[in-house]
Amino acid sequence: MATQSRTELLAAYRTMATMRAFEERMHIEFAGGGVPGFVHLYAGQEASAAGVCANLTDHDVLLNTHRAHGPAIARGADIFAVAKEIYCRGEGLCRGRGGSAHLHDTKNGLWAANSGVGSGVALGCGAALAARTRGTGGIAVALVGDGAVNQGVVSEGLNLASIWKLPLVVVVENNGYGEATAAGYAIAGGGIARRAEAFDMPGVQVDGSDYFAVFEAAAAAAERARRGKGPSLIEVEVTRFFGHFEGDAQTYRSRDEAERARRERDCLANFRRTVVAEGILDAGELDLVDTDVADLIDRVYAEAEAAPYPPDDELMEFIYADSL
Amino acid sequence: MPRMRMNQAITAAIRDEMAEDDTVVVLGEDVAAAGGVFKTSVGLLDEFGPNRVRDTPISEMAILGAAVGAATTGLRPVAEIMFVEFFGVCLDQLVTQAAKLHYLTAGAVTVPMVARASVGAGRGFGATHSQTCETWFTATPGLKIVSVWDAAGAYGLLRSAIRDDNPVVFLEPKCAYGNRGDMVRGEEGILPLGEAAVLRSGDEVTLLSLGQMVPVALAAAQMLEAEGISAEVVDLRTLRPWDRETVLTSVARTRRAVIVEENPASGGWGHEPASVIGAELFGELLAPVHRVTTPDVPVPFSRELELNYLPTPEYVTSQVTSLCNTARSPHPWWEEPS
Ligand SMILES: Cc1ncc(C[n+]2csc(CCOP(=O)(O)OP(=O)(O)O)c2C)c(N)n1
Ligand SMILES: [Mg+2]
Numbered sequence: 138m139a140t141q142s143r144t145e146l147l148a149a150y151r152t153m154a155t156m157r158a159f160e161e162r163m164h165i166e167f168a169g170g171g172v173p174g175f176v177h178l179y180a181g182q183e184a185s186a187a188g189v190c191a192n193l194t195d196h197d198v199l200l201n202t203h204r205a206h207g208p209a210i211a212r213g214a215d216i217f218a219v220a221k222e223i224y225c226r227g228e229g230l231c232r233g234r235g236g237s238a239h240l241h242d243t244k245n246g247l248w249a250a251n252s253g254v255g256s257g258v259a260l261g262c263g264a265a266l267a268a269r270t271r272g273t274g275g276i277a278v279a280l281v282g283d284g285a286v287n288q289g290v291v292s293e294g295l296n297l298a299s300i301w302k303l304p305l306v307v308v309v310e311n312n313g314y315g316e317a318t319a320a321g322y323a324i325a326g327g328g329i330a331r332r333a334e335a336f337d338m339p340g341v342q343v344d345g346s347d348y349f350a351v352f353e354a355a356a357a358a359a360e361r362a363r364r365g366k367g368p369s370l371i372e373v374e375v376t377r378f379f380g381h382f383e384g385d386a387q388t389y390r391s392r393d394e395a396e397r398a399r400r401e402r403d404c405l406a407n408f409r410r411t412v413v414a415e416g417i418l419d420a421g422e423l424d425l426v427d428t429d430v431a432d433l434i435d436r437v438y439a440e441a442e443a444a445p446y447p448p449d450d451e452l453m454e455f456i457y458a459d460s461l
Numbered sequence: 462m463p464r465m466r467m468n469q470a471i472t473a474a475i476r477d478e479m480a481e482d483d484t485v486v487v488l489g490e491d492v493a494a495a496g497g498v499f500k501t502s503v504g505l506l507d508e509f510g511p512n513r514v515r516d517t518p519i520s521e522m523a524i525l526g527a528a529v530g531a532a533t534t535g536l537r538p539v540a541e542i543m544f545v546e547f548f549g550v551c552l553d554q555l556v557t558q559a560a561k562l563h564y565l566t567a568g569a570v571t572v573p574m575v576a577r578a579s580v581g582a583g584r585g586f587g588a589t590h591s592q593t594c595e596t597w598f599t600a601t602p603g604l605k606i607v608s609v610w611d612a613a614g615a616y617g618l619l620r621s622a623i624r625d626d627n628p629v630v631f632l633e634p635k636c637a638y639g640n641r642g643d644m645v646r647g648e649e650g651i652l653p654l655g656e657a658a659v660l661r662s663g664d665e666v667t668l669l670s671l672g673q674m675v676p677v678a679l680a681a682a683q684m685l686e687a688e689g690i691s692a693e694v695v696d697l698r699t700l701r702p703w704d705r706e707t708v709l710t711s712v713a714r715t716r717r718a719v720i721v722e723e724n725p726a727s728g729g730w731g732h733e734p735a736s737v738i739g740a741e742l743f744g745e746l747l748a749p750v751h752r753v754t755t756p757d758v759p760v761p762f763s764r765e766l767e768l769n770y771l772p773t774p775e776y777v778t779s780q781v782t783s784l785c786n787t788a789r790s791p792h793p794w795w796e797e798p799s
């Protein structure tokens with residue numbers, strides 16, 4: 138099963154636990170009125186970004202979605218800078234210009250590319266083309282949601298990636314809804330993974346509460362891309378624990394849907410059960426990670442809330458790049 | 462000094478940049494094997510090969526989206542959108558991706574790409590393939606917008622556009638592709654973005670123009686001279702960011718400004734310079750800032766109607782003469798009391 142070492146698995150647990158704790162805390166802080174703008178929480182979907190990013194190097198480009206916090210953490214972005222960005226502070230990842238939905242970190246191969254959902258697939262084609270043309274050895278991974286797959290840009294991008302055999306992996310995080318609209322209502326053609334067939338690329342569906350399933354599917358797709366065999370699509374089935382955005386009344390789903398997912402489809406609990414049962418990691422060391430993470434999150438939020446805003450005289454910066 | 466048609470000059474500009482910088486790539490519909498529907502990339506595939514000169518499916522979103530992704534990861538794409546109208550299906554990639562990423566990332570990425578398109582009326586392409594659409598882009602900080610009309614300008618400005626680290630929309634009047642003109646090839650022929658050109662000096666009125674209305678303004682200036690009116694002609698060249706200094710300096714001297722535009726009167730590109738000229742030079746003008754435009758109708762297909770639709774040198778001349786003689790803005794022809 139696991140092609141990862143003990144150390145790597147412990148790191149994967151830490152990554153997922155950090156994403157979860159970050160979002161649980163964000164939920165509380167948002168309700169308390171401390172968080173500006175609006176935020177989309179990733180809780181419940183952690184195994185997706187963690188399993189995918191465990192297969193990526195710094196040369197690879199991950200094109201994020203608006204549900205950006207978890208994937209940014211999984212990609213190794215500085216979590217203090219992530220929190221400060223969400224709090225629009227001057228020391229944020231994008232110096233207060235991007236915000237919750239646009240977390241960008243070049244050196245960790247994290248691209249903010251999601252203002253119109255689905256665009257990441259087309260941008261990913263370009264990043265994959267650049268990687269191949271420049272011979273960097275990198276690949277591109279575009280994250281999109283189930284709602285985004287009905288964007289024309291996704292179909293155009295899948296087609297282009299296929300005819301040009303680009304080193305691209307499209308990861309569709311199917312959390313069942315695009316805002317309030319159910320995937321079952323909105324998506325024709327027998328599901329998302331099947332759309333890959335139409336574009337002549339492998340399309341698989343994996344259980345997003347199972348870190349190992351995601352990891353293996355992503356490993357195969359990344360390997361295929363790196364070997365010059367072309368793009369693939371992975372549909373990761375997940376359930377988000379919170380609303381589409383914080384403040385969402387969630388009238389479109391039953392009250393206990395998220396509760397049931399927390400009981401039955403929690404990727405962290407599943408991961409823990411598996412690694413302990415198989416004797417790979419022991420419960421004590423996972424508990425230690427949890428304690429560590431709780432302490433980290435306290436420090437992250439305290440620092441973010443205390444951080445200065447960008448100075449007023451920076452308003453006109455970053456409109457144009459200085460040209461050659 | 463070589464003479465070239467404008468489409469050849471465009472090809473030459475792309476070719477020369479590709480030869481100097483191997484990160485420059487070309488993509489678009491029918492740009493490779495066919496050399497472009499307006500023959501603006503003839504020979505590039507042979508010289509640079511299929512990795513750098515790529516035919517795409519009819520997928521404007523994918524073309525521009527891929528250009529953005531490639532531009533942020535080390536290439537300099539030159540993307541062709543066959544007709545400017547088709548930006549309508551992929552505007553998100555330009556306005557909300559390309560123009561925003563440098564800003565959103567606090568300068569961490571640059572987006573050095575050019576999105577070229579044919580524009581304009583005069584060839585009987587009808588309502589859906591004959592607009593100029595500059596104002597689809599003008600309200601977007603982060604974009605640069607260039608419009609050309611002759612070989613020398615197209616060559617010099619396109620080379621700068623490709624070298625620029627920002628997304629540039631490069632507009633080419635389809636009627637001007639065949640215009641033959643003298644040009645300077647090589648480094649000396651490169652023209653900076655953001656600078657207007659004074660093409661003819663005069664001291665009683667400034668004709669400010671862009672794209673294929675520039676030769677119309679030049680012809681009008683000639684006719685005005687015969688009527689004893691001395692007109693200066695300024696080719697704005699770059700619409701965003703536009704060269705306020707050259708324009709204001711000229712109008713401060715001539716004290717009259719007429720903007721000649723190929724777009725409907727309501728919401729045309731000339732509103733922006735008109736408002737700035739009016740605000741900056743209010744007390745010094747001898748007449749209101751005047752705009753000569755097309756009427757507020759779609760571009761007609763029928764040749765007779767299409768030629769009526771576009772401002773002609775005669776029409777510009779009559780408008781300017783009236784403005785100079787009366788110090789009032791003349792009505793456009795379609796509002797003239799019968
Ligand atoms: C092109 C476009 N249309 C509409 C929106 C508004 N919008 C933001 S998030 C969202 C739902 C996206 O659903 P999905 O792709 O399933 O992602 P999820 O939010 O479920 O993670 C919508 C419609 C948008 N951002 N972009
Ligand atoms: Mg969804």
